[in-house]
Amino acid sequence: xxxxxxxxxxxxxxxxxxxxxxxxxxLDGHNPFEAYKVLFLESFLxxxxxxxxLVKASPMLLAGLAVIIPMRAGVFNIxxxxxxxxxxxxxxxxxxxxxxxxxxxxVPLIFIAAAxxxxxxxxxxxYLKAYxxxxxxxxxxxxxxxxxxxxxxxxxxxxxxxxAPYPYSEEVSDAYRLPILMPQSDTHAGFVFxxxxxxxxxxxxxxxxxGFQLDLVGRNVRAAAYAGVDQKKTIIRAMLIGGSLAGMAxxxxxxxxxxxxxxxxxxxxGYDGIxxxxxxxxxxxxxxxxxxxxxxxxxxxxxxxxAIGVDSSVIEVVEGLVVVFVAAALVTPRTTSKSIxxxxxxxxxxxxxxxxxxxxx
Amino acid sequence: xxxxxxxxxxxAVTARLGTxxxxxxxxxxxxxxxxxxxxxxxxxxxxxxxxxxxGSFATGSAVIGLGCGINCGLxxxxxxxxxxxxxxxxxxxxxxxxxxxxxxxxxxLSRQIFGAQAGGARVNGFSQxxxxxxxxxxxxxxSLFSQDPLFYLLIGLAIxxxxxxxxxxxxxxxxxxxxxxxxxxxxGVPVFxxxxxxxxxxxxxxxLAGVHLVLxxxxxxxxxxxxxxxxxxxxxxILGRWSPIxxxxxxxxxxxxxxVQFKLQFTSPEIPYQLFLxxxxxxxxxxxxxxxxxxxxxASVGLPYDREHR
Numbered sequence: 001x002x003x004x005x006x007x008x009x010x011x012x013x014x015x016x017x018x019x020x021x022x023x024x025x026x027l028d029g030h031n032p033f034e035a036y037k038v039l040f041l042e043s044f045l046x047x048x049x050x051x052x053x054l055v056k057a058s059p060m061l062l063a064g065l066a067v068i069i070p071m072r073a074g075v076f077n078i079x080x081x082x083x084x085x086x087x088x089x090x091x092x093x094x095x096x097x098x099x100x101x102x103x104x105x106x107v108p109l110i111f112i113a114a115a116x117x118x119x120x121x122x123x124x125x126x127y128l129k130a131y132x133x134x135x136x137x138x139x140x141x142x143x144x145x146x147x148x149x150x151x152x153x154x155x156x157x158x159x160x161x162x163x164a165p166y167p168y169s170e171e172v173s174d175a176y177r178l179p180i181l182m183p184q185s186d187t188h189a190g191f192v193f194x195x196x197x198x199x200x201x202x203x204x205x206x207x208x209x210x211g212f213q214l215d216l217v218g219r220n221v222r223a224a225a226y227a228g229v230d231q232k233k234t235i236i237r238a239m240l241i242g243g244s245l246a247g248m249a250x251x252x253x254x255x256x257x258x259x260x261x262x263x264x265x266x267x268x269x270g271y272d273g274i275x276x277x278x279x280x281x282x283x284x285x286x287x288x289x290x291x292x293x294x295x296x297x298x299x300x301x302x303x304x305x306x307a308i309g310v311d312s313s314v315i316e317v318v319e320g321l322v323v324v325f326v327a328a329a330l331v332t333p334r335t336t337s338k339s340i341x342x343x344x345x346x347x348x349x350x351x352x353x354x355x356x357x358x359x360x361x
Numbered sequence: 362x363x364x365x366x367x368x369x370x371x372x373a374v375t376a377r378l379g380t381x382x383x384x385x386x387x388x389x390x391x392x393x394x395x396x397x398x399x400x401x402x403x404x405x406x407x408x409x410x411x412x413x414x415x416g417s418f419a420t421g422s423a424v425i426g427l428g429c430g431i432n433c434g435l436x437x438x439x440x441x442x443x444x445x446x447x448x449x450x451x452x453x454x455x456x457x458x459x460x461x462x463x464x465x466x467x468x469x470l471s472r473q474i475f476g477a478q479a480g481g482a483r484v485n486g487f488s489q490x491x492x493x494x495x496x497x498x499x500x501x502x503x504s505l506f507s508q509d510p511l512f513y514l515l516i517g518l519a520i521x522x523x524x525x526x527x528x529x530x531x532x533x534x535x536x537x538x539x540x541x542x543x544x545x546x547x548x549g550v551p552v553f554x555x556x557x558x559x560x561x562x563x564x565x566x567x568x569l570a571g572v573h574l575v576l577x578x579x580x581x582x583x584x585x586x587x588x589x590x591x592x593x594x595x596x597x598x599i600l601g602r603w604s605p606i607x608x609x610x611x612x613x614x615x616x617x618x619x620x621v622q623f624k625l626q627f628t629s630p631e632i633p634y635q636l637f638l639x640x641x642x643x644x645x646x647x648x649x650x651x652x653x654x655x656x657x658x659x660a661s662v663g664l665p666y667d668r669e670h671r
Contacts, residue, residue: 028473076453078453078457134649135658137453138595138596138599138649139646139649141592141595141596142596142642142645142646142649145593145638146639146642146643146646149638149639152635153635157633271457274454278454311468311469311472313465313466313468313469313472313584314465315465316464316465316466316468316469317465317466317469319461319465320459320460320461320463320464320465320466321458321462323454323457324455324459324462327444327448327450327451327454327458328448331448331449331450
């Protein structure tokens with residue numbers, strides 16, 4: 001499948017998902033066109049709405065990249081959510097333990113700590129997958145829950161802020177807060193950071209031998225082995241990169257948005273990352289767009305409900321449908337109605353040709 | 362000395378909390394033994410819960426609610442089957458998509474059916490069955506002999522599933538499909554029909570978990586009420602080594618950890634209750650690592666079967 005047909009198919013799948021959502025909106029007694037208009041205008045063209053979209057898109061983008069990179073090596077990282085939690089925990093612990101560094105030094109170190117946390121959490125399934133053949137899907141899924149409970153313990157116990165009514169940690173110092181991009185809003189530099197990572201990863205995958213090895217292992221293990229690529233090392237490398245990306249998403253949530261470590265601070269961003277990755281057809285350079293699209297959907301859903309009264313759960317349905325249709329579109333069907341038509345047309349043409357040849361003869 | 366009353370109390374809560382996980386885990390075992398991952402358990406629990414609540418709400422009969430819940434599960438199972446078997450979508454992606462879809466759809470439909478009022482509408486459910494004399498036994502009495510009908514249905518279904526998979530001819534066919542669909546196909550087993558059957562039954566069993574939540578526990582549908590039970594069930598399948606009885610035991614162990622955790626939050630706040638929340642996942646992880654998944658997981662689970670592929 002060439003890139004053009006792939007993108008056309010994804011676009012078709014998106015339209016289909018939005019149409020089915022439109023039918024639901026219609027059933028709810030509202031005009032679907034008006035509802036979608038409000039949703040997209042609010043989340044992309046309104047100052048506050050777009051700020052909200054960007055805030056949601058930042059962790060989604062990094063979580064999406066955290067799925068894309070391992071998936072290119074054939075490893076399915078469902079563990080983004082857990083890696084976000086452990087990354088956030090490591091970043092927050094570092095920020096709270098060493099509160100007096102200047103921001104220019106502290107923020108990068110917090111990111112490194114968070115990346116190390118995420119990578120550590122991803123290293124366990126990576127090792128098990130590479131050396132013991134254990135299914136990474138199940139392991140990463142299990143580790144998500146463990147991570148959530150570890151953070152829940154940390155913020156309710158050792159890190160609990162004094163007099164906190166709800167499990168959260170002390171605030172990180174002002175010097176460590178990510179700069180705000182759009183004045184008076186919550187929009188922090190997280191998305192710009194994500195864009196930077198996207199570009200680096202794109203060029204790494206495309207133009208470096210180690211990036212190429214990733215694709216080679218993902219597409220054909222035997223060919224990779226024949227070319228002398230160490231499959232185990234490649235898998236582990238891919239997972240470590242994925243884990244550190246998700247870990248940094250955790251840091252962004254802590255020092256960019258909430259300035260504290262909260263119980264349950266990630267709202268399923270790790271799972272959203274899977275949707276982002278699949279919508280982007282595993283191409284990192286497309287991931288910012290799909291992250292924005294998905295973030296826009298969920299940011300706009302609330303406004304849509306308030307403005308027109310369409311139930312915001314419709315948007316969840318649309319998100320599910322998007323994944324179903326895109327996944328279906330990316331699998332090459334053997335016998336679609338279209339290919340059957342093509343076959344029939346070809347037969348017809350052949351028959352006409354032979355008839356013509358007979359007449360001439 | 363262990364307080365016997367406390368133990369009996371915890372065991373009774375164990376059975377109540379473990380039952381939904383056990384239903385879903387049983388469903389997962391049936392699907393995986395037929396060579397299909399069912400990551401959509403979580404969504405199917407919600408589908409069953411909504412079906413049960415709607416059925417019971419409309420008719421006032423818990424039994425009709427049970428039927429509606431099972432049907433919703435069958436349909437969602439077949440939907441996942443269509444994605445996995447016919448469209449050959451990556452089964453994990455398909456399952457995750459189904460979870461997203463059903464989480465949204467059940468929320469949407471529940472607001473349509475029950476209206477937007479908080480708390481939802483209370484529906485008629487099952488009441489517990491007390492076996493005379495037996496339910497008064499110390500320690501095990503309340504947990505084994507004073508449960509709702511669905512608990513006893515679970516026990517019956519577990520034995521039936523074990524008999525089907527391990528002792529019946531058709532069950533052998535199904536396991537063959539899970540291990541090596543090509544060989545099964547050559548031996549004349551209708552692979553696709555078998556897989557559709559497995560995934561539909563799997564969906565129905567997962568839905569029973571939701572039915573139990575609504576008709577035996579809280580008597581009301583709440584959005585996202587599955588609360589990760591479908592994922593815990595996936596862990597129970599592993600810990601139970603892909604056997605119906607094993608999965609039920611694992612699920613009950615998870616229920617036990619949950620029950621202890623609840624008790625601890627009230628009685629001894631100095632012990633971090635999260636330890637007991639982590640324990641089930643940790644145990645599954647260790648089981649996966651130490652015992653190895655390859656030995657007992659069906660060999661072809663997760664690989665779409667393509668007749669024309671060599």
